[in-house]
Amino acid sequence: MDLKDLYRDVIVDHNRHPRNFREIPDADRRADGFNPLCGDKLTVFVKLDGGRISDVSFNGSGCAISIASASLLTESVKGKTIPEAEDLFSQMHQLLTRDDIDIDVTSLGKLGALSGVREFPARVKCASLCWHTLDAALHQQEQVSTE
Amino acid sequence: MNAVHAVASATGAFDVAAIRRDFPVLERTIRGLPLSYLDNAASSQRPRAVIDAMSHYYENSHANVHRGVHTLSQEATDLFEGAREKVRRFINAKSIREIIFVRGTTEAINLVAQAHGRPNFGPGDEILISWLEHHANIVPWQMLCQQTGATLKVAPITQSGEVDFDAFAALLSPRTKLVALAHVSNALGTVIPVHRFITAAKARGVPVLLDGAQAVPHMKVDVQALDCDFYAFSGHKMCGPTGIGVLYGRESLLNAMPPWQGGGDMILAVSFDETVYNTLPYKFEAGTPHIAGAIGLGAAIDYLETLGMERIAVAELALLAYANEQLATVPGLRFVGTAPEKAAVVSFTIDRVHPHDLGTILDHEGVAIRTGHHCAMPVMEFFGLPATARASFAFYNTRAEIDRLVAALHTAREMLG
Numbered sequence: 001m002d003l004k005d006l007y008r009d010v011i012v013d014h015n016r017h018p019r020n021f022r023e024i025p026d027a028d029r030r031a032d033g034f035n036p037l038c039g040d041k042l043t044v045f046v047k048l049d050g051g052r053i054s055d056v057s058f059n060g061s062g063c064a065i066s067i068a069s070a071s072l073l074t075e076s077v078k079g080k081t082i083p084e085a086e087d088l089f090s091q092m093h094q095l096l097t098r099d100d101i102d103i104d105v106t107s108l109g110k111l112g113a114l115s116g117v118r119e120f121p122a123r124v125k126c127a128s129l130c131w132h133t134l135d136a137a138l139h140q141q142e143q144v145s146t147e
Numbered sequence: 148m149n150a151v152h153a154v155a156s157a158t159g160a161f162d163v164a165a166i167r168r169d170f171p172v173l174e175r176t177i178r179g180l181p182l183s184y185l186d187n188a189a190s191s192q193r194p195r196a197v198i199d200a201m202s203h204y205y206e207n208s209h210a211n212v213h214r215g216v217h218t219l220s221q222e223a224t225d226l227f228e229g230a231r232e233k234v235r236r237f238i239n240a241k242s243i244r245e246i247i248f249v250r251g252t253t254e255a256i257n258l259v260a261q262a263h264g265r266p267n268f269g270p271g272d273e274i275l276i277s278w279l280e281h282h283a284n285i286v287p288w289q290m291l292c293q294q295t296g297a298t299l300k301v302a303p304i305t306q307s308g309e310v311d312f313d314a315f316a317a318l319l320s321p322r323t324k325l326v327a328l329a330h331v332s333n334a335l336g337t338v339i340p341v342h343r344f345i346t347a348a349k350a351r352g353v354p355v356l357l358d359g360a361q362a363v364p365h366m367k368v369d370v371q372a373l374d375c376d377f378y379a380f381s382g383h384k385m386c387g388p389t390g391i392g393v394l395y396g397r398e399s400l401l402n403a404m405p406p407w408q409g410g411g412d413m414i415l416a417v418s419f420d421e422t423v424y425n426t427l428p429y430k431f432e433a434g435t436p437h438i439a440g441a442i443g444l445g446a447a448i449d450y451l452e453t454l455g456m457e458r459i460a461v462a463e464l465a466l467l468a469y470a471n472e473q474l475a476t477v478p479g480l481r482f483v484g485t486a487p488e489k490a491a492v493v494s495f496t497i498d499r500v501h502p503h504d505l506g507t508i509l510d511h512e513g514v515a516i517r518t519g520h521h522c523a524m525p526v527m528e529f530f531g532l533p534a535t536a537r538a539s540f541a542f543y544n545t546r547a548e549i550d551r552l553v554a555a556l557h558t559a560r561e562m563l564g
Contacts, residue, residue, distance in 0.1 A: 001178075003562070006507065007508075015563065016499075016563075038502075038503045038518070039533035039534045040503075041533065062501065063502075063504045064563055065504070122507070123507060
């Protein structure tokens, strides 16, 4: 367990320069995510075109893991259909929580950079907050909290 | 039982190396690195004397207290009541009738809210607290307000993290039924000059509760000199066990309060027509108490008194001064809470490095600190911060540990800043 497994270059880069860190004023869907334990707060905005996510963004405050994870999320789900995004959510959930199964990280692209998080159980919720928030937005719930 | 290493040093200089040998956990390593435990405001560690006192009790003298005439029951009762007397002496209460064993500070405050506040407060009445309070000194009063229709008033704080006395005094009114204040802020370390606040409240005949969870471990507390009406604190922050704490209450007030939980031990006689409650302090101790916890707390008090509370305070304030000086050299570090009088707690943020990441990175260097809102979300909101990092020191900490903290902060900045 090395700190460099957690704070990989991709994570550090996305924390310093988060992508799609903005509001979508005319978003079709939005949801707020809150982690009461550490105070992380994110809002995820989704613009839909037919059944497809044509634009996705986020803003808020949080630790490096939660900001980088949200930034990577926006890059990875843009252009995907809702079922495709949900499939990615379940793959990410496995990546972050299951250390007993091998997950093909290559299919996840840059998101694979988050695979080190599962070695740090206290930080799993940081990485998954944005995914739960996206899921809530897609299911038209307004708030989600990772207790 | 093992000898207390620190005893030998009690007459001479404050020998931290000897003191550290009294604390078994300080010998452990974290990923091969020595542990620097700087999270004492959350919970302190225990000396072997406390662990041994509890083990010795369980191995030799355990039985239920205040029941039966057999030898073990007598021994357990003597040890348990002996611990109560140690607590009484430690905080200079007049009588053991004023010392109620509870689970901790939180339960003590809830007891006062429910047994003193609920029967006496109503719509139009006010409870006055400060913006600095731990959630344990906020939420029980909010619940009480919902139950009784009373109103919660909050005295504001200043940018340095001190309670604004003038604003506090202005909020005192004929409607104020209780003042509940922290003695020392857990989030920032501010020592509240409680004498001034108590005097102002007393001038209006308002009873005062002090949340002493962060004060009792670090300074000499004398409830008679303070002239407070209730004083609450926890064992686990003062080298004692978890699950045991104390409510001190002025006897006249405690006598006027109904019990808050019913059951065994808190009664003199029970029939279906009438139940006669026990006398103080047992009226507020329903059920079998945390006997080993009380005994462990008594042993913790013995240990602290061996070192001397004044000497503990001097040692900890020297660590605080050193930490302030060293942390000030870290670029981008901002102190949160800069009151002139503080306990050995430093709350801070570092530009572009979230406290949660600091916590993980420091842990990798073997340095344990608290990160988050410290159960004081209104304080965080006041400073416009989601969280801070907090290092809190005990008398067994060293300058070398503070050096390791500072070095780890530099690592964190290089990694994420």
